[in-house]
Amino acid sequence: MDAIELIKLRGISVKVHPSWMLMLLIFTRVSQIQFLRTFEGQFPSWQGWCVGFLTSIFLLLSVLLRELGHSFAALNEGVKVYGITIFSFSGIKQIGPPSSNAISNLRVAIAGPIVSSFISILCFSLVRYSPNISPILQNLLAQIGMINLLLAGFNLLPGLPLDGGVIIKSLVWHFTGSEKKGHRVATATGRFFSLGVIILGVLTLTVPAAGFLGLSLIIFGWFGLNASRSQDQITIIRQTLNESTVKEISKRRFRVLEQDQQLKRLSDLRLISSAESYSEEWVLLCSSGRWVGYITPEFVKDIPLKLWSQYLLGDYKKPLSDLPSISEKSPLWAAVLLLEKVKEKRLLVFNLAGLPSGTIDKVDLSEIVLKKLGLKLPQAILDEARKNNIYPLGISLVKLVEGMISNGLIHKQELDEFTK
Secondary structure, three states: OOOEEEEEEOOEEEEEOOOHHHHHHHHHHHHHHHHHHHHOOOOOHHHHHHHHHHHHHHHHHHHHHHHHHHHHHHHHOOOOEEEEEEOOOOEEEEEOOOOOOHHHHHHHHHHHHHHHHHHHHHHHHHHHHOOOOOHHHHHHHHHHHHHHHHHHHHHOOOOOOOHHHHHHHHHHHHHHOOHHHHHHHHHHHHHHHHHHHHHHHHHHOOOOOOHHHHHHHHHHHHHHHHHHHHHHHHHHHHHHHHHOEHHHHOEOOEEEEEOOOEOHHHHHOOOEEEOOEEOOOEEEEEEOOEEEEEEOHHHHOOOOHHHHHHOEHHHHOEOHHHOOEEEOOOEHHHHHHHHHHOOOOEEEEEOOOOOEEEEEEHHHHHHHHHHHOOOOOOHHHHHHHHHHOOOHHHOOHHHHHHHHHHOOOOOHHHHHHHHO
16 A cells, blocks of 8 residues: 655655554554553543653654654755655655765654654653643653653664664774774664673563563564674665676576577477477577577467468568667666566677677576575576466565665666666
């Protein structure tokens, strides 16, 4: 389901994902239970539901204000922000090319926690220094303050892609001059912190009546390790898609025949095994050393096999320009996008001289990505994925490429150049 647009601010489209409705129900119920336990029957149940609902709405506003803090800071740094989509406790920003300056990235990263901290301090101050306000409003303000305190604290944890990880990355980047070194340090810090939380959780399990806290710490640390590992894998995949070219993985999966050969040559090559069985393999046609077109066995399926010696391959050829194609110099992300647009299962690869040199499909793309991650799938799985024209293991490379575009890792000029 598409996200629902709420408002536009300074050209930024603010949307909320429909999945947030589940968070609304859950958080309303949790807040209602907290309200009833706090006041122990002093107020009717419906007031608890109202406070719970308002708390959920303020959760949405708190997340939105935090993301707007990031976005406005990015705009001030010259980074374009096109939209924000709010999910549970976080939001996803659609931005243009990020700043190449470490301090600019630091200012953008720290803006969100500053906003959350300010809201928390404001709410707690109102509770403390406004004794005449109603206890229900005090309870609501206290919950909003705690929500924003937790949002600030959680996002300041050292680990990418959290703000704390970005802050560490930016600081190391600034002092060393290397963005990659900053990324490595931030990732390592996140792992170290997560391991420390897991160890603390294990030690806490030995304390009487602290089992739940210990288990919670272990789960929290485990999620941190997984997030760090996932961030590393995403980085590797992005680098592969951005830095590797089609030439590196294309394979020659087509046949080459002279156009003056008889149609029965297709049968000789076992491209047709029966009247109803036709290979999808491309057959490129030449004439005196020149590429003149292509043919697939399906083109001639209505011609009786006994007449195949009376016709030539060239009689049924089509121009090579009809085939979806890509240059061997193109980055792999361009092949990912093109494969989503075409009906065929693969792209014809042209070399720098403008001549066919191979083909590329979704399985070829998956293989190099998995290889970079240290994985190798059985051939049977790869063959089945190729047959069904899907990425093996449900890998969604197109989503990763779309994320690269949103994060500015692929510039519009490159997008136009390689996918036109």
